[in-house]
Amino acid sequence: MNTSPPTVVLVYQRTTLPWVFDSAERAGIRLILVPRPDEDVAPDRLPPAVSGVLRLDVDGDRAGALAALRRRYESTPFQGICTLYDPLVPFVAEAAELLGLPGIGRDAALGAQDKRVMRERLAAAGLHVPRFVRLEDPGGWEEAAHLDFPVVVKPAHGFSSLGVAKVDRPERLKAAVEEVWQICREKLGRIEGLVVEEYLDGPEFAVESLVHRGEVTVCTIGYKGEPEGPYFEESVYRAPAVLPAAVEDAVRREVTAAHTALGITDGPTHTELRLRGGERPYLLELGARIGGSGVSQYIVQHVTGRDFAADALRIAAGLPPLSFGGGRIPAATGAAANYIVPCGGSGRIAVVHGLAELHDDPRVDHVVQMLFPGDVVRPYPDFTGYPAFVLSRHTTTAEAETFHRTLETAIGVEYTPEGSGR
Numbered sequence: 168m169n170t171s172p173p174t175v176v177l178v179y180q181r182t183t184l185p186w187v188f189d190s191a192e193r194a195g196i197r198l199i200l201v202p203r204p205d206e207d208v209a210p211d212r213l214p215p216a217v218s219g220v221l222r223l224d225v226d227g228d229r230a231g232a233l234a235a236l237r238r239r240y241e242s243t244p245f246q247g248i249c250t251l252y253d254p255l256v257p258f259v260a261e262a263a264e265l266l267g268l269p270g271i272g273r274d275a276a277l278g279a280q281d282k283r284v285m286r287e288r289l290a291a292a293g294l295h296v297p298r299f300v301r302l303e304d305p306g307g308w309e310e311a312a313h314l315d316f317p318v319v320v321k322p323a324h325g326f327s328s329l330g331v332a333k334v335d336r337p338e339r340l341k342a343a344v345e346e347v348w349q350i351c352r353e354k355l356g357r358i359e360g361l362v363v364e365e366y367l368d369g370p371e372f373a374v375e376s377l378v379h380r381g382e383v384t385v386c387t388i389g390y391k392g393e394p395e396g397p398y399f400e401e402s403v404y405r406a407p408a409v410l411p412a413a414v415e416d417a418v419r420r421e422v423t424a425a426h427t428a429l430g431i432t433d434g435p436t437h438t439e440l441r442l443r444g445g446e447r448p449y450l451l452e453l454g455a456r457i458g459g460s461g462v463s464q465y466i467v468q469h470v471t472g473r474d475f476a477a478d479a480l481r482i483a484a485g486l487p488p489l490s491f492g493g494g495r496i497p498a499a500t501g502a503a504a505n506y507i508v509p510c511g512g513s514g515r516i517a518v519v520h521g522l523a524e525l526h527d528d529p530r531v532d533h534v535v536q537m538l539f540p541g542d543v544v545r546p547y548p549d550f551t552g553y554p555a556f557v558l559s560r561h562t563t564t565a566e567a568e569t570f571h572r573t574l575e576t577a578i579g580v581e582y583t584p585e586g587s588g589r
């Protein structure tokens with residue numbers, strides 16, 4: 168009998184974001200960590216679940232990275248490979264296919280990543296889709312001028328809302344398309360096209376799901392605020408969302424059908440959607456991965472009391488999930504939230520107020536600071552990142568909302584006055 172623990176290659180996960188590593192440890196799953204190329208990982212400070220490190224340069228040498236994975240697999244076999252980093256979902260799907268490991272396959276990965284393909288597949292399945300136009304080059308903007316305004320212009324392969332812009336009038340479309348194109352070229356490194364789609368009015372939600380052999384279980388639905396643009400910063404995440412039963416059911420059905428339409432049969436997913444008129448779910452996108460670099464694990468764990476990432480890693484290793492299944496949304500046992508500290512300006516950061524105090528707050532489990540005094544925040548539409556996340560636990564979602572209101576005034580980023588310092 169083979170009693171050695173299952174081993175999964177985890178690609179491009181930062182060790183500073185601990186949740187998925189903690190789940191692996193609890194689930195008895197070993198990880199071979201592929202660090203981000205820009206991350207130094209000290210061998211003595213690795214999370215306990217990590218049994219090995221493998222450096223790959225996927226962007227620089229994709230074929231070399233695949234070859235290195237094959238060599239590793241042939242010398243010391245592993246049972247699965249996964250990533251929480253959206254741009255690498257297609258790479259991981261390809262690697263799994265080549266090595267004969269569990270995965271969603273290259274074609275499903277394409278549909279989960281390319282917003283043009285996603286929109287086409289959802290529309291073909293009769294799901295709710297805003298009217299949209301795909302642009303292969305910025306000169307094609309006129310094709311999108313007949314859409315109902317406002318519209319949203321976004322890169323086909325974007326992430327983190329980079330280059331996503333709302334345009335209110337047709338007269339502004341040409342300039343906006345050119346601007347988004349420019350941002351894509353500079354920031355995404357590659358540009359394969361844009362989507363222009365009608366603006367979806369309504370509150371935004373994130374849905375965390377787990378799929379096993381085609382059966383989709385929605386684990387949690389969380390409220391994501393109601394950002395109105397013109398640029399779309401992340402702000403809050405509070406789960407479980409308080410929704411009428413019929414609306415919750417509509418969300419569950421739409422999200423489940425989207426998995427089928429996109430051919431995503433196994434693994435965790437993170438779906439973003441808006442409720443038009445407060446009740447009709449329209450997908451924004453569906454990522455074939457655990458969301459928020461692991462924040463989704465924190466949310467699901469504390470809303471349901473069950474280990475989402477452990478099940479996700481089990482599925483990656485070809486094992487059945489232990490905690491989720493059956494297609495029904497589990498009853499909530501608590502509420503969990505993420506407050507994303509807004510940049511609130513641009514320039515060189517002098518100080519971030521209000522974070523140190525939170526370490527002693529019993530509701531707060533993690534303060535993840537990503538920008539520090541001295542860092543430079545460039546103005547939108549450029550994207551530098553977020554100053555910090557505050558992850559907290561509450562008895563109800565209403566309490567989480569009250570807590571977030573206090574954070575809005577307690578936390579602030581101060582910038583160095585123009586001309587001082589450097």
Ligand code: ADP
Pocket residue numbers: 297319321325326327328329331364365366367368371394399439441451452
């Ligand atoms: P990304 O992959 O960069 O996250 P998204 O499609 O999720 O791209 O867009 C980022 C954000 O922009 C969304 O969370 C949403 O707030 C807003 N957004 C995108 N498309 C639309 C739309 N059609 N209507 C309204 N808001 C949108």
Ligand code: CA
Pocket residue numbers: 253325326327452454
């Ligand atoms: Ca995305």
Ligand code: CA
Pocket residue numbers: 327328439451452
């Ligand atoms: Ca998104």
Ligand code: CA
Pocket residue numbers: 401439
């Ligand atoms: Ca988002």
